[in-house]
Amino acid sequence: MRIRDFLAKQATFINKAIEKYTPKGVPEKLFDAMSYSLKAGGKRLRPILVLESAKAVGKEDISDIIDIAVATEFIHTYSLIHDDLPAMDDDDLRRGKPTCHKVYGEAIAILAGDGLQSYAFELISSNQKVSPDKLLRVINILSHGTGIYGMVAGQAADILHEKENSFDDIEFIHTHKTAKFIQSCCEIGAVLGNAKEEEIKALSKYGLYIGLAFQIQDDILDEIGDEKKLGKKTQKDKNKNKLTYPSVFGLEKSKEMAKDYIEKAKEEIKILKNPEILTEIADFIISREV
Ligand code: GRG
Numbered sequence: 349m350r351i352r353d354f355l356a357k358q359a360t361f362i363n364k365a366i367e368k369y370t371p372k373g374v375p376e377k378l379f380d381a382m383s384y385s386l387k388a389g390g391k392r393l394r395p396i397l398v399l400e401s402a403k404a405v406g407k408e409d410i411s412d413i414i415d416i417a418v419a420t421e422f423i424h425t426y427s428l429i430h431d432d433l434p435a436m437d438d439d440d441l442r443r444g445k446p447t448c449h450k451v452y453g454e455a456i457a458i459l460a461g462d463g464l465q466s467y468a469f470e471l472i473s474s475n476q477k478v479s480p481d482k483l484l485r486v487i488n489i490l491s492h493g494t495g496i497y498g499m500v501a502g503q504a505a506d507i508l509h510e511k512e513n514s515f516d517d518i519e520f521i522h523t524h525k526t527a528k529f530i531q532s533c534c535e536i537g538a539v540l541g542n543a544k545e546e547e548i549k550a551l552s553k554y555g556l557y558i559g560l561a562f563q564i565q566d567d568i569l570d571e572i573g574d575e576k577k578l579g580k581k582t583q584k585d586k587n588k589n590k591l592t593y594p595s596v597f598g599l600e601k602s603k604e605m606a607k608d609y610i611e612k613a614k615e616e617i618k619i620l621k622n623p624e625i626l627t628e629i630a631d632f633i634i635s636r637e638v
Pocket of ligand 1: 389390391392424426427428430431443499500503525526562563566638
């Protein structure tokens with residue numbers, strides 16, 4: 349099966365799981381806003397990486413960790429809702445649909461994001477099948493990768509930076525805003541798959557490298573991507589004078605750099621029992637158009 353078909357099948361599987369784990373019994377408008385953004389589509393890459401990383405180290409039955417994979421998509425959706433707010437990127441369209449705050453207003457959109465974030469950790473800590481020590485490690489990895497040492501730090505740097513065309517700035521932003529979360533998902537899958545420490549390290553590096561390549565590809569798509577396919581406006585970063593790989597290194601060099609990261613990622617996972625799918629996911633990251 350081609351990797352695109354495989355990923356589409358996995359996304360359908362994750363969508364069903366999202367439906368199952370979407371929190372019930374919350375005020376109606378808050379529920380509607382959370383569920384609107386969760387159902388708006390998306391590649392579901394982060395939960396897929398959790399599950400495929402676990403399988404790559406030999407886990408065969410993943411039925412006990414699906415809620416944990418879903419929790420990563422809840423965090424991702426929160427970050428997109430907040431990223432689209434007027435105070436941040438100020439976007440009207442996401443995944444081809446009006447952004448959460450355009451439909452439900454800013455206050456409810458902020459709360460929907462907050463709710464998804466905290467519920468993600470409630471969901472993980474409520475898992476009864478994985479041992480408590482493993483769950484604690486998962487929570488530590490995820491909060492580190494998405495919080496003030498990861499995604500939130502990167503978002504702050506992205507907003508606060510003064511454009512200097514410096515490699516250090518752009519590397520910090522991309523590593524923290526995007527790559528660390530993706531890295532966390534691969535590490536979490538490794539931990540849940542009972543990986544040895546050297547395998548966790550290999551998946552951690554794999555995650556970091558594909559995460560960096562992922563954001564470089566995002567920058568490239570912002571520059572030359574198709575608005576219809578992407579479901580959002582392009583050229584936004586350029587118009588806002590944001591620090592991106594193409595703005596610092598040019599388009600061709602950016603493509604080369606993304607490819608180099610993908611080669612390094614694939615090299616790292618050669619030691620794993622089943623590296624095939626993750627190898628194909630790595631290649632997909634820089635060939636994707638959405
Ligand atoms: C703490 C108030 C507050 C806000 C935080 C941290 C943050 C908001 C936003 C940063 C997250 C962000 C937008 C990073 C960019 C990463 C990126 C390329 C997102 C798009 O991911 P895809 O392509 O999206 O996986 P789909 O739609 O496929 O799920």
